[in-house]
Amino acid sequence: MALNARRDLHFQSGDGRCHAWLYLPETPSPQAAAPPVVVMAHGLGAVKTLRLGAFAERFQAAGYACLVFDYRHFGESDGEPRELLSVKRQREDWRSAVAFARSLSEVDARRVVAWGTSFGGGHAIVTAAGDTDIVAAIAQCPFTDGLASARQPSVAGSARLAAAAARDQFARLLGRPPVRVKVAARPGEVGLMDRPDVMEGSLRLLDASGLTEEEFRNDVPARVAAEIPLDAPGRRAKKVRCPILFCVCDEDSVAPAEATLRHAAKAPRGEIHRYPVGHFDIYVGEEFERVVADQLAFLRTHVPVGA
Numbered sequence: 001m002a003l004n005a006r007r008d009l010h011f012q013s014g015d016g017r018c019h020a021w022l023y024l025p026e027t028p029s030p031q032a033a034a035p036p037v038v039v040m041a042h043g044l045g046a047v048k049t050l051r052l053g054a055f056a057e058r059f060q061a062a063g064y065a066c067l068v069f070d071y072r073h074f075g076e077s078d079g080e081p082r083e084l085l086s087v088k089r090q091r092e093d094w095r096s097a098v099a100f101a102r103s104l105s106e107v108d109a110r111r112v113v114a115w116g117t118s119f120g121g122g123h124a125i126v127t128a129a130g131d132t133d134i135v136a137a138i139a140q141c142p143f144t145d146g147l148a149s150a151r152q153p154s155v156a157g158s159a160r161l162a163a164a165a166a167r168d169q170f171a172r173l174l175g176r177p178p179v180r181v182k183v184a185a186r187p188g189e190v191g192l193m194d195r196p197d198v199m200e201g202s203l204r205l206l207d208a209s210g211l212t213e214e215e216f217r218n219d220v221p222a223r224v225a226a227e228i229p230l231d232a233p234g235r236r237a238k239k240v241r242c243p244i245l246f247c248v249c250d251e252d253s254v255a256p257a258e259a260t261l262r263h264a265a266k267a268p269r270g271e272i273h274r275y276p277v278g279h280f281d282i283y284v285g286e287e288f289e290r291v292v293a294d295q296l297a298f299l300r301t302h303v304p305v306g307a
Helices: 052-061 087-103 119-130 146-150 155-173 198-208 222-226 233-239 257-264 285-302
Strands: 007-013 016-023 037-041 065-069 112-117 134-140 180-184 191-193 219-221 244-249 270-275
Touching: 007 087, 016 052, 016 087, 037 052, 037 087, 037 119, 052 065, 052 285, 065 087, 087 112, 087 119, 112 119, 119 134, 119 233, 134 285, 146 257, 155 180, 155 191, 155 222, 180 198, 180 222, 219 222, 233 257, 244 257, 244 285, 257 270, 270 285
Parallel strands: 037 065, 037 112, 112 134, 134 244, 180 191, 244 270
Antiparallel strands: 007 016, 016 065, 180 219
16 A cells, blocks of 8 residues: 655644644555554653654554654643643543544544553543543553553652752742753663663664754753652553553553553553553564554554445
């Protein structure tokens, strides 16, 4: 199947605009059915240039349309301060992206799939739980339990992170620039993720995306550190009525597999695939090939092209 080049689009979300890529498969004839559309977004502090295109291109080649977007404050989307990480605003962006996908004349508005990875995997669960017209969902190495994830940084790291979050909230109240912390940090640094494998995995993902450390903004306003432990999107899995695939990394140091498996087991139509790797391994190499093949098999079963 020949492929169309991706298109750059914007859609409104709340007080700003999100930038998106639209991938459309080449339809065999004007009479062919419009393709299902997969709405896709990334994880904690991440942007679509970090390998989301690799997944979208595989789905596109199989006949699916894809709408891949950056959250407000990130990438090519609007929003100040930059890199503001807000659970509430990102969930609003997801709802806006789904509504925008349904408005596109080139796709089948009745067949929208939610696909999220890492922090975005939690958003995909919540989006599918709250929108009964979503026909399927894929949650890849998903963030499902804030308390479980908050236990991953070291005790000293957690204390420094909490102090930075408090300073950032104070700076916000005074109208001052944000106090920022790293997203991916080395052990001993203040960051949202500081396990030993995080920086190596993050650098490998950057390299596979054709980016350097200098080209990617690896810090966010620290206030989000107070939000993450209170959020548990996995609890909404039991309310997801459509088929949902959980792609779980057994050695995940960021979104612990034990918590994800506990929540995933409660999804009425949930399917679980497990991979003996860490959180960042699933984006590249053989593990990428495995997971994208599993996701395509899931899509072909539950949202077949041309149906």
